[in-house]
Amino acid sequence: MYKQGLYPIIKKSASAKGIFDITVLCPEVAELAQAGQFAQLLAPGFFLRRPISICQIDKSAGTIRMVFEVRGKGTDALAALNVGDNIDLIAPLGHGFTKREGRAVCVGGGIGTPPMLGIASLYGKDAAVITGFRSAAAVILDEDFKAAGCETILCTDDGSAGIHGFVTTALEQVLKSKKTDIIYACGPMPMLRAVAALAEKYSVPCEVSLEQRMACGVGACLGCACRTMQDGKEVYKHVCKDGPVFDSREVIFDG
Amino acid sequence: MADLKVTFAGVEFKNPVIPASGTYGYGREYEALYPLSKLGGISVKGTTLRERNGNLPPRIAETPMGMLNSVGLQNGGVDKFLAKELPNLVTKDTRIIANIAGSTVEECAELAAKLNGTAVDMIELNISCPNVKQGGAAFGTDCTVAGAVTKAVREASDKPLMVKLSPNVTSIADIARSVEANGADAVSLINTLLGMRIDIKTRRPVLHNNVGGLSGPAVFPVAVRMVWQVANAVKIPVCGMGGVSTAEDAIEIMMAGAQTVQVGAAIFRDPYAPVKIIDGMNEWCDKNGVKSISEIVGTVKPW
Numbered sequence: 298m299y300k301q302g303l304y305p306i307i308k309k310s311a312s313a314k315g316i317f318d319i320t321v322l323c324p325e326v327a328e329l330a331q332a333g334q335f336a337q338l339l340a341p342g343f344f345l346r347r348p349i350s351i352c353q354i355d356k357s358a359g360t361i362r363m364v365f366e367v368r369g370k371g372t373d374a375l376a377a378l379n380v381g382d383n384i385d386l387i388a389p390l391g392h393g394f395t396k397r398e399g400r401a402v403c404v405g406g407g408i409g410t411p412p413m414l415g416i417a418s419l420y421g422k423d424a425a426v427i428t429g430f431r432s433a434a435a436v437i438l439d440e441d442f443k444a445a446g447c448e449t450i451l452c453t454d455d456g457s458a459g460i461h462g463f464v465t466t467a468l469e470q471v472l473k474s475k476k477t478d479i480i481y482a483c484g485p486m487p488m489l490r491a492v493a494a495l496a497e498k499y500s501v502p503c504e505v506s507l508e509q510r511m512a513c514g515v516g517a518c519l520g521c522a523c524r525t526m527q528d529g530k531e532v533y534k535h536v537c538k539d540g541p542v543f544d545s546r547e548v549i550f551d552g
Numbered sequence: 553m554a555d556l557k558v559t560f561a562g563v564e565f566k567n568p569v570i571p572a573s574g575t576y577g578y579g580r581e582y583e584a585l586y587p588l589s590k591l592g593g594i595s596v597k598g599t600t601l602r603e604r605n606g607n608l609p610p611r612i613a614e615t616p617m618g619m620l621n622s623v624g625l626q627n628g629g630v631d632k633f634l635a636k637e638l639p640n641l642v643t644k645d646t647r648i649i650a651n652i653a654g655s656t657v658e659e660c661a662e663l664a665a666k667l668n669g670t671a672v673d674m675i676e677l678n679i680s681c682p683n684v685k686q687g688g689a690a691f692g693t694d695c696t697v698a699g700a701v702t703k704a705v706r707e708a709s710d711k712p713l714m715v716k717l718s719p720n721v722t723s724i725a726d727i728a729r730s731v732e733a734n735g736a737d738a739v740s741l742i743n744t745l746l747g748m749r750i751d752i753k754t755r756r757p758v759l760h761n762n763v764g765g766l767s768g769p770a771v772f773p774v775a776v777r778m779v780w781q782v783a784n785a786v787k788i789p790v791c792g793m794g795g796v797s798t799a800e801d802a803i804e805i806m807m808a809g810a811q812t813v814q815v816g817a818a819i820f821r822d823p824y825a826p827v828k829i830i831d832g833m834n835e836w837c838d839k840n841g842v843k844s845i846s847e848i849v850g851t852v853k854p855w
Contacts, residue, residue, distance in 0.1 A: 301824065519623050538581075
């Protein structure tokens with residue numbers, strides 16, 4: 298179940314260079330939304346919608362929050378929208394994360410970090426959140442994870458904030474030292490592949506959120522294919538409907 | 553309220569608006585928004601004899617006012633369509649157009665024969681999909697081959713037969729004449745135009761298939777021109793498509809000679825597009841004193 302409509306932006310900020318943070322008042326969407334789902338946003342002047350992950354859902358306020366990176370002219374047009382402007386969105390879409398019993402580790406790489414906030418908040422102090430960015434200037438949402446009560450481990454490629462190193466090094470340390478019941482991850486393909494390999498090594502279930510060039514966003518056009526293994530056979534599933542969240546064991550990580 | 557009913561190739565449609573094959577699945581994804589009974593019909597996802605996995609991703613590239621796709625006819629095969637999708641579709645009170653594609657003449661005929669005696673209202677034979685390396689393009693770009701596959705399907709099928717034409721030809725009117733002479737009851741056009749985009753950073757084509765089909769508002773003027781040429785070349789009815797996004801577009805392509813209209817890529821941008829087009833058509837008719845939408849077909853007054 299999803300909705301399509303024009304909804305007002307009630308809050309907007311720039312959270313890091315080229316990263317925008319918007320909150321949209323859309324009670325009927327917020328009511329349906331689950332952590333890990335996404336929205337298809339219409340960028341003024343562009344033909345196809347842009348799939349953007351839902352970062353936070355506030356059902357009582359009737360809002361969803363989305364944090365996105367300007368990657369091209371379309372996302373640039375989205376970033377130009379201001380508080381009070383209406384945004385045309387289709388949401389909530391896709392399958393989100395599955396909440397489990399026990400302790401979770403959430404791993405976010407760069408702009409893969411926003412979809413982690415929703416699921417991490419459901420665990421609160423039972424979640425360790427490992428995020429990785431190029432440098433201190435690119436760090437987003439660290440305070441939000443802390444506010445949700447999560448343990449946070451910040452990594453940067455250049456050591457300008459947090460630990461100097463990759464999220465996967467930090468993840469392995471956590472997996473060695475604490476019993477972990479589930480790993481959630483979103484980020485670049487090489488990071489996801491490495492996270493999935495660690496999940497396998499330590500026998501911890503792992504859910505990954507993927508992205509792909511998309512058209513309809515609802516499962517009709519079959520454009521956003523991703524390679525998966527089903528019963529020993531390669532099958533193209535679809536990020537918009539079967540995902541964006543997949544069990545890491547079924548995904549063929551290329552790239 | 554104008555009369556939007558049209559009789560097309562002997563089949564009555566409650567209105568002339570039909571979501572195009574490959575853009576609407578089997579309708580399931582859009583029922584969350586409105587009942588499918590509002591639609592004139594649905595041209596279902598292209599169906600092949602056996603299950604197809606489709607092309608490697610990426611399959612989608614945005615273009616100025618349009619898009620490229622190279623899905624590669626991913627579908628569950630005709631048996632799955634008949635067992636899982638058709639029983640659901642027949643309850644939706646809309647016309648069902650089975651879009652079929654094969655890689656040989658025999659395969660097309662076998663596919664068509666499997667639909668005999670089913671609840672399918674019409675067959676749309678895809679002879680033009682440019683995505684699939686082994687199939688499609690060869691039939692639709694040659695008059696003799698297009699005629700031969702039409703004839704084989706016509707002989708195998710007890711359904712009204714609409715042949716979907718490729719725009720990637722020198723004279724689409726000649727292809728239309730050939731499929732008409734070989735028993736087609738209608739033609740639909742245009743399928744996508746073959747295109748390509750390259751990522752200049754990586755020097756890689758955006759689509760893994762390198763090339764793909766262009767659709768969306770960018771192709772609309774080409775569609776109007778080809779519908780006009782074909783409608784003037786054949787006596788069988790024409791279903792117009794290619795970039796139709798608004799009621800005004802639908803009316804324009806009908807004035808060019810289309811009796812029914814398919815809506816495709818516009819649905820990705822606005823899932824309500826088919827419904828808005830139907831409502832807008834109704835309003836336009838009322839405002840312009842048109843009592844029945846059929847009155848406008850082919851009424852363009854060429855200079």
